[in-house]
Amino acid sequence: MKKKLVATLLSAAMVTTMFVGCGTSGEVADKDAAGSTEASADGEDAAGDTAAKPDGNLVGVAMPTKDLQRWNQDGTNMKEQLEKAGYEVDLQYANNDIATQVSQVETMISNGCNLLVIASIDGESLGTPLSQAKEAGIPVISYDRLLMNSDAVSYYATFDNYMVGTKQGEAIVEALDLENADGPFNLEIFTGDPGDNNARFFYGGAMDVLQPYIDDGKLVVQSGQTTFEEVATANWSTETAQNRMDTIISGNYSGGTKLDAVLCSNDSTALGVANALAASYTGEYPFITGQDCDVANVKNLITGKQSMDIFKDTRDLATAVVGMVDSIMKGEEAEVNDTESYDNGTGVIPTYLCEPKVCTADNYKELLLDSGYYTEDDLK
Numbered sequence: 001m002k003k004k005l006v007a008t009l010l011s012a013a014m015v016t017t018m019f020v021g022c023g024t025s026g027e028v029a030d031k032d033a034a035g036s037t038e039a040s041a042d043g044e045d046a047a048g049d050t051a052a053k054p055d056g057n058l059v060g061v062a063m064p065t066k067d068l069q070r071w072n073q074d075g076t077n078m079k080e081q082l083e084k085a086g087y088e089v090d091l092q093y094a095n096n097d098i099a100t101q102v103s104q105v106e107t108m109i110s111n112g113c114n115l116l117v118i119a120s121i122d123g124e125s126l127g128t129p130l131s132q133a134k135e136a137g138i139p140v141i142s143y144d145r146l147l148m149n150s151d152a153v154s155y156y157a158t159f160d161n162y163m164v165g166t167k168q169g170e171a172i173v174e175a176l177d178l179e180n181a182d183g184p185f186n187l188e189i190f191t192g193d194p195g196d197n198n199a200r201f202f203y204g205g206a207m208d209v210l211q212p213y214i215d216d217g218k219l220v221v222q223s224g225q226t227t228f229e230e231v232a233t234a235n236w237s238t239e240t241a242q243n244r245m246d247t248i249i250s251g252n253y254s255g256g257t258k259l260d261a262v263l264c265s266n267d268s269t270a271l272g273v274a275n276a277l278a279a280s281y282t283g284e285y286p287f288i289t290g291q292d293c294d295v296a297n298v299k300n301l302i303t304g305k306q307s308m309d310i311f312k313d314t315r316d317l318a319t320a321v322v323g324m325v326d327s328i329m330k331g332e333e334a335e336v337n338d339t340e341s342y343d344n345g346t347g348v349i350p351t352y353l354c355e356p357k358v359c360t361a362d363n364y365k366e367l368l369l370d371s372g373y374y375t376e377d378d379l380k
């Protein structure tokens with residue numbers, strides 16, 4: 001057991017340098033590269049000893065859509081970093097269409113990909129190609145979004161999604177000084193797509209912070225819409241969020257009632273909310289949260305139309321995933337730092353969590369410009 005641990009730490013140490021900016025407490029889970037959840041009785045790892053080392057170097061990378069800025073960055077970073085590490089890459093975008101993504105993954109398998117990295121559109125909908133991958137001994141890494149109810153998933157790499165939500169909730173608590181002020185303050189809530197497991201973590205994290213204030217009446221949701229189902233936004237669509245906010249404004253905030261804060265789980269929904277406010281809300285501008293630091297939203301941060309954002313450096317996630325790919329391709333275990341939080345319905349998937357950071361008008365230069373994520377020109 002001890003010998004194994006040392007070997008494990010050594011292999012983890014070999015990839016540690018690749019995990020820039022992500023969590024620090026590496027541990028390695030007992031999970032074989034083809035997705036078996038069985039740990040051997042003495043704690044011997046399955047990945048190192050039993051997983052076949054993929055025979056080739058073609059990596060299929062399936063991304064959900066080009067519509068949102070972040071996935072373009074994710075795809076580009078993954079391709080660049082994988083190629084730099086010596087892999088061939090088949091990168092596909094599915095235009096947010098589930099059938100397209102299913103067929104893209106099937107084609108990757110039939111084209112002989114040796115490993116799949118998948119950011120799903122809907123975490124539940126890739127069961128068939130995932131079974132095919134498992135049958136063919138092709139390891140699968142869930143990228144950013146967890147693939148649900150499939151035992152073909154070897155590893156998961158993402159940002160700490162629950163922490164994203166708590167940071168958004170805490171920002172609202174701080175901005176409205178809910179600890180000290182009497183209130184009541186008016187809040188509205190927008191989260192993401194119900195088929196995206198992350199949305200439940202974002203919502204859950206934020207509501208764990210905000211719910212006590214709703215319960216004691218300091219925060220009031222005038223629309224009455226607070227459950228996940230009521231505040232979800234299909235496809236994370238800006239237009240859908242905008243339409244819902246329009247309806248909420250005309251029903252609840254047209255007679256001078258002040259809207260104090262809007263919890264938006266990400267930037268595409270925050271943009272929809274900002275558009276609706278610009279069109280029909282005349283009161284003092286509310287505190288609005290977001291996530292991703294998309295260019296349009298950072299511009300809104302700078303001009304005060306969005307109050308905070310969550311920066312998830314997609315370069316770091318790509319680095320973490322390339323490290324995972326590298327380990328699996330060498331027949332080794334990949335480094336993970338969470339073996340509790342993400343059960344996909346077939347068991348807990350060993351996960352590497354990167355750390356999300358709060359971005360505001362005060363620190364965006366340091367986070368986004370000094371780090372080279374954007375240039376000043378990008379934000380003009």
Ligand code: BGC
Nearest residue numbers: 068145196198236266267292
């Ligand atoms: C990602 C977010 C993104 C959202 C919409 C989520 O799964 O974690 O970063 O804003 O999808 O694409």
